Amino acid sequence: MTQSFPEEVLEHVFSFLTSHTDRNAVSLVSKSWYDTERWCRDHVFIGNCYAVNPRVLTRRFKEVKAVELKGKPHFADFNLVPEGWGGCVDPWIVEMGRVYSGLEEIRLKRMEVTDEGLEMVAKGFGKLKVLVLASCDGFSTDGLAAVAANCRNLRVLDLRECEVEELSCHWLSHFPDSFTLLESLNIACLSSEVSFSALERLVSRSPNLKTLKLNRTVPLEKLSTLLQRAPQLVEFGTGAYSAEGLDAYSSLAEAFSGCKKLKSLSGFWDVIPAYLPAVYSVCSQLTSLNLSYATTQSPDLSKIISHCHNLQRLVVLDYIEDTGLETVATSCKDLKELVVFPSDPYVADANVPLTEQGLVSVSQGCTKLHSVLYFCRQMSNSALVSISKNRPNITCFRLCILEPRSPDYLTLEPLDTGFGSIVENCKQLTRLSMSGLLTDRVFEYIGKHAKKLDMLSIAFAGDTDLGLHYILSGCDSLRKLEIRDCPFGDKALLANASKLETMRSLWMSSCFVSFGACKLLGQKMPRLNVEVIDERENLNSIPENVPVEKVYIYRTVCGQRFDMPDFVRIMGKDKADVYNLS
């Protein structure tokens, strides 16, 4: 039946499929669909760079315009993955440079990028339009200079949350004077000064610039100049939002009022509250506001937020307090995403009146709320139950109670029923991060109810292997599981070995998974890489029943890595077992 469709028709139908999951599904239907699909897929997403290798990519897809690659596991964000682990993008750039001369978009997340790699990108992909480096490191401003100098077609340069070695402030000057195509520039991660004159000239000659996110060193006094040059901005990130005196205020306020299309504001380091009203004229336009570096108190925050009636995304510090979140609940009826970071996470009693009540208020007042990341110091089962009943439409729920294993502060019981209520009522939940005191029971609830759960993060929770077993056997949609400091060990892991092939990856650190189990798993499951990450000396003489420090298990078609540092071992794969799938 499928053979009767001419290829052109199939290709035309496939062209309407943009999501990579749809594309992957379609390619599994039959050999001919697989072949047709691979010839016409031009956007490729690789969620784990070690699940395949560059040759596998270029052999399968021939004319790729956009590639997205992810490297290190998520817990690398919190320094749990030692430096040197891997995820270097250079081999990918070499191979893609050989085959994909028409590559237009490169998006990398948590990968190591070198200056040499950036030079190869700059010189090898003449049509490059988009370069997004998210949480990447390993490169310097020299690499950026090479990109600026050579990428004549660049529209987007986004360095979100990268660690850049800042050797020079002049790399921006490497954009030629004739270069006028820039649409998006995000340099907020840079801590050193960039040449302001180069920046100003660049902004002035970029009529299509929609996104400009400055770094902290750009002074407030210079903002109005930039905004006047680019009143068409849609997303703007300020630098340090403070100045001596108020001289700069009126020109800043006027400059903001000229930005009729502005929808997103961020930056706001070192806020002087007196300058906050300068943005009032654009508040009602804003759909996204990030005040998470603004160390200013609740009244000032509440005032500005109360003007933002169309806000959909709010990122803020716990200085907002419960009262400020009540303002959010009444003023921001379109709110979809709330993020509250802690101002002082390492102090035991910080005396900031932000409690579970703030989140409950928002869950009551903001009917469109579906994504939450909330740091706080206390939580109760009753609050969690309320939240789940108020907002059954929540799809992403990440709660971090700062003190590990904190119980319900009212009843001193575990928070099992609270989180159980979340997974039971929020039937579309795809992402969950838990904290507080949790027993195996909560995992029973999760395994039973969280059928759409895609990503789960667990820390300092559970009692026995049963906990892990409930998750692995119950969560049908689970693809990413990351666990730290939980008493989960070999039994649950080995009993659910085949589940691991249906997932992208499993991370377990400071748990009870032994060397022996890792070896056994690696031997029995050829399509899994069981990476033990362990920095102890004399690994070979540690008995097999001793737990590993960290294990990272992921499915792969490529077997061995060849770029491992000495603290990473792939277990259970003797040389005889190594093979390459074509």
Next chain:
Amino acid sequence: MSVPLEHDYIGLSDASRSSDSSSNITSVTETQPNSVLNFKATELSLGLPGFSKNGGPTIMLGAKRGFADVNLDGSGKWALKGGSEAQLGGFEKSQTLTPDVKPAEDKKKGSGSAPPSAKAQVVGWPPIRSFRKNTMAANSSKNADVTEGNLASGGCLFVKVSMDGAPYLRKIDLKIYHNYTELSKALEKMFSCFTLGNGVKGREGLSESNLKDLLHGSECVLTYEDKDGDWMLVGDVPWEMFIDSCKRLRIMKGSEAIGLAPRSMEKCKNKI
């Protein structure tokens, strides 16, 4: 709910399903037998490390490599000890996995009388990215008095440490050290594996003969990049001022380092 007998995916079908559990972990809240997961064939003990099933201590598991010490736990107490004590102690510390519920009293908060104290830090907790942590640490040290200093406000400050010739960099948390001596000892341990050529797969491994030159000559200098982007010699300014302005560290060696007078560079002359 009864736990269903699991398919044995990896062919250990001879595992007995008896209720005898080889697990040394008990759970106060356990209501279901976990016997279904008892694979005797694997004979994997779930006891704490360093202890055999018979209850006696087993061999010492060997020292952690020096540079691992600093990663394991943020509190200063664990960071600098080498040897097996740190190995077992540090491991236990990160494995506070006794299932007993902590006494409720420990958890009660709200007594406003005691001043806020900096907590012993667990690596990577709370889950906040370094960029944010460093930014907030810089903020709080600006707002606090100099005397309160960075200790009261807690926080941590991860900076990269590079050593000329080493194949990869490391990261350390400056806040866990209290003076230059502690820092230099930790760095010495951290990078000793490179200097000893201890199983390093690097592009430029160092040999043992280099080590001697390194440590006993004036061939190694510790420098740091400050907030202004300048490279400074470590040791000139008071410790608090140093950690306030240090953005990254670099262990220089070779010709660049010769001639830079290392006044407080005792670490270069320390024995291994």
